[in-house]
Amino acid sequence: MExxxxxxxxxxxxxxIEIAGDGISIKTQDIKWVMNPYDEIAVEEALQxxxxxxxxxxxxxxxxxxxxxxxxxxxxxxADKGIHINDPAAQGSDALxxxxxxxxxxxxxxxxxxIAGHRAVDEDNYQVAAAVAEFLDIPQVxxxxxxxxxxxxxxxxxxxxxxxxxxxxxxxxxxxxQRGLNExxxxxxxxxxxxxxxxxxxxxxxxxxxxxxxxxxxxxxxxIKALNLPPERQTVRLIEGESxxxxxxxxxxxxxxxxxxx
Amino acid sequence: xPQGVFAITEQRDGVFRKIxxxxxxxxxxIADGLGxxxxxxxxxxxxxxxxxxxxxxxxxxxxxxxxxxLADYTTSAYTNVIADLIQSIDPAVVVIGASAQGKDxxxxxxxxxxxxxxxxxTAVKLDDGKxxxxxxxxxxxxxxxxxxxxxxxxxxxxPNVMDIAESSKECAIEKPAVQVGDxxxxxxxxxMDTGGKIELTEADxxxxxxRGTGGEFGAIEQLAxxxxxxxxxxxSAVDEGxxxxxxxxxxxxxxxxxxxxVACGISGAIQHLAGMSTSKFIVAVNKDSEAPIFSKADLGIxxxxxxxxxxxxxxxxxxxx
Numbered sequence: 153m154e155x156x157x158x159x160x161x162x163x164x165x166x167x168x169i170e171i172a173g174d175g176i177s178i179k180t181q182d183i184k185w186v187m188n189p190y191d192e193i194a195v196e197e198a199l200q201x202x203x204x205x206x207x208x209x210x211x212x213x214x215x216x217x218x219x220x221x222x223x224x225x226x227x228x229x230x231a232d233k234g235i236h237i238n239d240p241a242a243q244g245s246d247a248l249x250x251x252x253x254x255x256x257x258x259x260x261x262x263x264x265x266x267i268a269g270h271r272a273v274d275e276d277n278y279q280v281a282a283a284v285a286e287f288l289d290i291p292q293v294x295x296x297x298x299x300x301x302x303x304x305x306x307x308x309x310x311x312x313x314x315x316x317x318x319x320x321x322x323x324x325x326x327x328x329x330q331r332g333l334n335e336x337x338x339x340x341x342x343x344x345x346x347x348x349x350x351x352x353x354x355x356x357x358x359x360x361x362x363x364x365x366x367x368x369x370x371x372x373x374x375x376i377k378a379l380n381l382p383p384e385r386q387t388v389r390l391i392e393g394e395s396x397x398x399x400x401x402x403x404x405x406x407x408x409x410x411x412x413x414x
Numbered sequence: 415x416p417q418g419v420f421a422i423t424e425q426r427d428g429v430f431r432k433i434x435x436x437x438x439x440x441x442x443x444i445a446d447g448l449g450x451x452x453x454x455x456x457x458x459x460x461x462x463x464x465x466x467x468x469x470x471x472x473x474x475x476x477x478x479x480x481x482x483x484l485a486d487y488t489t490s491a492y493t494n495v496i497a498d499l500i501q502s503i504d505p506a507v508v509v510i511g512a513s514a515q516g517k518d519x520x521x522x523x524x525x526x527x528x529x530x531x532x533x534x535x536t537a538v539k540l541d542d543g544k545x546x547x548x549x550x551x552x553x554x555x556x557x558x559x560x561x562x563x564x565x566x567x568x569x570x571x572x573p574n575v576m577d578i579a580e581s582s583k584e585c586a587i588e589k590p591a592v593q594v595g596d597x598x599x600x601x602x603x604x605x606m607d608t609g610g611k612i613e614l615t616e617a618d619x620x621x622x623x624x625r626g627t628g629g630e631f632g633a634i635e636q637l638a639x640x641x642x643x644x645x646x647x648x649x650s651a652v653d654e655g656x657x658x659x660x661x662x663x664x665x666x667x668x669x670x671x672x673x674x675x676v677a678c679g680i681s682g683a684i685q686h687l688a689g690m691s692t693s694k695f696i697v698a699v700n701k702d703s704e705a706p707i708f709s710k711a712d713l714g715i716x717x718x719x720x721x722x723x724x725x726x727x728x729x730x731x732x733x734x735x
Contacts, residue, residue, distance in 0.1 A: 165665050165685050169555045277533050282521030291598030294518045312514045314613040315606035321599040332659035373530030373564040380557045388711045396721030404729035413674045
């Protein structure tokens with residue numbers, strides 16, 4: 153089984169996000185960078201499948217120099233090799249450009265399965281994996297909470313509102329991960345040591361035959377015009393009262409008579 | 415020259431999901447702003463009978479894409495059919511709900527059509543014919559105003575945010591021939607939650623419990639029932655195994671936007687706040703007056719949730735009776 157995992161380095165969800173002076177980007181100085189949580193789940197799933205069926209796990213990531221740390225983390229978890237697409241011309245690419253670049257990197261790698269996070273927790277676009285599947289002309293199943301390999305097929309349970317749907321697709325296929333699919337392992341110390349020797353190929357977009365006029369922040373199809381903090385709410389109104397019952401009654405009264413919500 | 419608005423609805427087993435009416439209403443509003451027509455599509459099998467339900471939201475045309483292969487949603491079948499229709503209608507703007515299906519479908523459509531896609535929009539403004547969409551990033555810690563630079567502009571709207579509005583228009587219903595094409599996946603089973611449980615992302619009222627429940631969700635469930643709402647949970651509660659992943663509200667769970675969100679025994683970690691901060695009205699009940707949840711709440715009680723929440727349930731029942 154040749155498995156490819158798409159990973160992205162993102163700000164830790166604990167990070168305080170502040171808007172930079174240009175008003176259209178975020179301050180990056182104090183951010184802790186980690187593997188996108190849904191990509192950790194993807195790496196874990198790939199490792200479990202490889203350990204059961206044999207094969208290789210290749211991790212692919214597009215990002216600046218420090219993104220290699222995320223690839224090394226995946227290698228330390230147990231992935232076999234990495235591809236790092238590192239090119240300033242690709243920085244700030246939108247979802248379609250990113251997907252085109254990732255797909256180009258995969259054109260010459262034989263793969264049976266691609267696993268990716270359903271979204272990255274920075275841009276929250278939910279788009280790259282689906283676009284990769286489209287450009288590679290393979291089936292996609294998104295937000296998978298359970299995956300089973302059958303003969304030449306993948307059988308996935310995906311979450312929808314109010315339930316789950318089980319979908320089958322012939323390989324090669326792509327699916328994206330949702331919380332609940334697995335609990336990602338931590339990299340062990342021996343794993344971290346071994347990772348240093350595992351190969352990471354570095355590519356530019358020229359290496360991949362990508363036209364720079366389709367990539368980078370200037371060529372985005374969806375452009376950020378302004379970033380804003382969420383609207384401030386008024387200071388909380390704390391309900392006072394003698395007892396829990398009194399407070400509860402007053403709260404519900406406010407909801408009914410003042411806010412008119414019930 | 416692309417023109418007009420195209421709204422994609424969502425039905426399941428012959429019943430429109432509420433997001434459909436939000437998408438058509440928003441499509442109508444954008445079309446009016448552009449001085450253009452709104453076309454909407456219903457996709458499924460044996461769904462001709464429900465198409466008329468969309469008339470009151472004011473489309474100029476309703477397309478019925480009906481084929482047995484479209485009975486259940488699959489990415490390829492729906493993308494193939496809808497991409498074909500979009501290519502023949504040539505709209506400037508496509509509106510779709512950012513439900514689980516909508517996120518999957520809009521992303522594949524955007525790649526198929528080489529279109530810009532603004533995902534999970536909470537507001538759409540029109541200025542001199544140009545769309546600006548507001549959408550959350552970093553789990554809602556930041557809101558981005560975005561503009562398009564593509565011939566077709568796909569706007570995926572966050573469920574439960576846009577107003578549903580009625581509008582009277584002369585409406586034509588058509589049933590074009592559909593080419594389902596290569597269907598790459600097969601639905602083999604559907605398992606829906608029974609007992610008429612209200613779905614978290616569609617509920618008008620959500621009552622959530624966190625670590626402060628100690629695993630006892632009875633009081634939370636009863637309050638949710640009294641309100642006619644849904645039960646949510648913080649990540650702590652899910653990690654402890656007290657609630658399933660599907661109940662989790664937060665940056666790595668579900669993002670909800672109900673009219674009323676009641677957080678009980680939830681401290682208010684950044685990631686939880688990211689999942690509910692666009693709720694219209696937020697109530698917090700927590701023993702700790704310093705809990706960060708109070709910084710996001712409109713109304714709060716500092717107290718033991720096991721005393722306060724059952725008392726609230728009684729009061730809500732009194733009002734409802």
